[in-house]
Amino acid sequence: MMNIISVKESPEYKTKATQYFQSKWANQDSLMVYEDCIANCITTLKPLPQWYLLEDNGVIIGCADLQ
Numbered sequence: 322m323m324n325i326i327s328v329k330e331s332p333e334y335k336t337k338a339t340q341y342f343q344s345k346w347a348n349q350d351s352l353m354v355y356e357d358c359i360a361n362c363i364t365t366l367k368p369l370p371q372w373y374l375l376e377d378n379g380v381i382i383g384c385a386d387l388q
Contacts, residue, residue, distance in 0.1 A: 328372040332363045338374055341381050358386075 327367045362370045365381045375383035 324376045326374040326376055328359060328374065329362050334374060335359060335363060336364060337381065338372055341374060342372070342384055342386070345384065365377070 339356050339359045359372050371387040373385045374381050
């Protein structure tokens with residue numbers, strides 16, 4: 322079963338999301354940027370940023386973010 326997971330609504334996915342986004346998009350200079358941005362989405366009262374994971378049977382297969 323496929324699930325779209327909002328990291329803001331499911332903060333227990335913060336570490337998984339950070340690692341997944343970093344593995345797909347980051348380089349050595351931008352690793353902290355992803356960590357900071359994903360952590361910020363959980364605590365901000367603003368509607369953006371949002372970070373999402375696509376999970377299929379417990380395996381992350383995709384991601385998206387809105388800034």
